[in-house]
Amino acid sequence: VAVTGRTGKRAPRQADIARLAGVSQATVSVVLGGRQSVRLSATTRQRVLDAADELGYQPDPVATRLASARNNMLGLYTFTATFPTDVAHSYYPILVGIEEQAAALGQDLVLFTGASGGGSRARDEAAIRRTRIADGCLFLGRHVPVGPIGRLMESAFPLVFIGRRDELDGRIPHVGADYVAASAAVVGQLVGLGHRRIRYLRERDDALPSTDRERGVLRGAADAGLPVDDMVVHVGPGESCDELVATWRTEGVTAVVVEETDTGAAFTALTRALERAGLSCPDDLSLAVLGTPPSSGPVPSPVTGFEVPRREMGRRAVELLVELVTADPAVDLPVRQELLACAPRAGGTVGPAG
């Protein structure tokens, strides 16, 4: 009844193989599926294999998936454009890691672009629901639409977030970076060099990567017995840091730690202000950045701080997702959540306290 939809030669199906080999279509499925649970005579098996080979058979992944088997496709859902034009430096290494590991594990990747439209709630819901076409899905973005994601998790659809998440009672599987430890270590390093008056500059946007870094900084300061009350300073989008820098000079601040985000706004604002004030690092002020700045601009490169292991995060997320996908659905796995260490970057912008 249904129409082929296209002219041209049809791709061979299991039914074609069955006809050629003189067996039933179900037998073909068993042979090609490589299921040992069912035992077939070697000759039957070989006849099927030969017929499949002769016809150049390739299974239809859509049908395979609908029949509840696996697809070998992993989804990647980004809450913004997957290939950002201006923040390529941030996502790209993650994508490289994802593709690398997906290829290694024989998984194709579905990029769900639905989110890019910046759509309504209903569109988001539909877009997220659509990830089901894959065996499982990776999610990447600063914020989580808890409704749709919760429903996906309820239905036991395998998913892994890239970046730590604490929504949904902390049950969201993820691979993140240990910003807390890395940030605390940066402060520890400064303290070790004799710095006592340290400021932490961050953007206003509250997302976990930001609050984790702040927690780390405060922990590092507290561990060293430093006063913490006036340590954290915010800078809004588009704001200048000129006044802040001037204030710090009068306060005797010797080191500044700055947040690094996708946009790099805080870092850029700070380095511009330092340049305008004619201050150089580390001579006039020690500077550390909690991540990898897009380019150090006026400040000597590399800037002291740490590396976010983006590529490894991508790779590891794929590994975890494949584990979830291939796991026996009967057994309940513990929620998979991992934080990867951030390697320190020595850099040249930190020196002993004056």
Added chain:
Amino acid sequence: VAVTGRTGKRAPRQADIARLAGVSQATVSVVLGGRQSVRLSATTRQRVLDAADELGYQPDPVATRLASARNNMLGLYTFTATFPTDVAHSYYPILVGIEEQAAALGQDLVLFTGASGGGSRARDEAAIRRTRIADGCLFLGRHVPVGPIGRLMESAFPLVFIGRRDELDGRIPHVGADYVAASAAVVGQLVGLGHRRIRYLRERDDALPSTDRERGVLRGAADAGLPVDDMVVHVGPGESCDELVATWRTEGVTAVVVEETDTGAAFTALTRALERAGLSCPDDLSLAVLGTPPSSGPVPSPVTGFEVPRREMGRRAVELLVELVTADPAVDLPVRQELLACAPRAGGTVGPAG
């Protein structure tokens, strides 16, 4: 009989809506599919819509696809890793364009990583066959496996190559760059500045982007009445250009045009040799490059030449592919092949002939 395969709450199906609205599942399909060919009473339609809304229905993309409708998924098959670590500069803008346009047209993207394995013929065949999971597929790479691609085309599977192709009797749909015209224009520019002794340096690997550039260079030279016999010079991978540069000096060569490829090998070899020889551009020698070099290295930036419109190629390829996918299969479209113009880049490495 079949098992759900997963624990957890099932997502609502059309059958659930039908039960709730008191209609048949097929009617639900008609309503939600928005088909005007079938006319339904407004009340029935509304009841179905309400029920769908109440259940939070989202169609199963896999089932939709299997039932021979469209999928809104476009494939992207690269004959190497999709996200190259070292040649990111070359593919990335294409990917950006692809994603941009795919998102604009509501298409998801399937990245087929099968090729990355560097597999056998059979693996290639399987990997390429697998692209059928999408409504159509984009192909990206220097070489074409004509067998599998030919079979795909025979079956009327919509596909578009990025980059000009002349295989399969020139019937492969593609979006390329007009290297011939752009390369001829570069030579024309040099001639206009009085250069008569010009050399063209290229790599040995023969692919269409290389031969098109060479054709353009030779055409530009021929149009200007320049002798063409000793114009083209090859450099192998890893070879130095030191001797070439020395020879050119004795031959009175005043301008060199160099090929630009993914690896940038020829350009890099040449600029290193120029540096070692202590030659500067454009004072000692005019230099033009047929593309956008990864970074100009020792040579002043930007280098005179042209821009490959990679992002536009990606965008346009998606547009063409969607046209093919949505075309009425009954009517035969002409083979879609387009060459995009390369914008000239003035640069600062070309001057009047000494």
Added chain:
DNA sequence: CTGAAAGCGCTTACAG
């Protein structure tokens, strides 16, 4: 105007 049926190409219990 609406519903029952067949089919997309597979997998998987189940019956011989």
Added chain:
DNA sequence: CTGAAAGCGCTTACAG
């Protein structure tokens, strides 16, 4: 050891 049947969740002619 092998085959017939049901089912995955849809779409689409076709019959009422």
